[in-house]
Amino acid sequence: MAVCLDRPTTGQYHFQGTELSAAKDQELAVIRNQSIGFVFQQFHLLPRLNARRNVELPMIYAGISQKERKERAELALEKVGLADRMKHMPSELSGGQKKQRVAIARAIVNKPQLILADEPTGALDSKKNKHVNYGTVYTAE
DSSP states (O other): OTTSSSOOSSSOOEETTEEOTTOOHHHHHHHHHHHEEEEOTTOOOOTTSOHHHHHHHHHHHTTOOHHHHHHHHHHHHHHTTOGGGTTOOGGGSOHHHHHHHHHHHHHHTTOOSEEEESSTTTTSOHHHHHHHHHHHHHHHO
């Protein structure tokens, strides 16, 4: 229910002051896109898009201009330590570590109020883990 995909069978569910139990699918999609960031354990990067374009995806759905998408995606990738990998394809990113940081950048790029993550730093070494946690907190504020 936290991701606005399921509806409660009884009771009410409120998020950001809005009662979501009776919300339309389109309203829930907007909330998911603008207010919730997702970090999936398997990253779910699109193989035909480079790192920056993968990070831009949620902003495309939000209707953000191409110029702003590029700027925000680059900033998010910088915050997770991937400024030098923006044009790399997922297959060119080493192991899970860099792919996971792209997924984290994608989750924070829309500045969500809530980030739902399944082992968001599991593939990161301790040095990068601290860097990503700081970047996530800084961006989400």
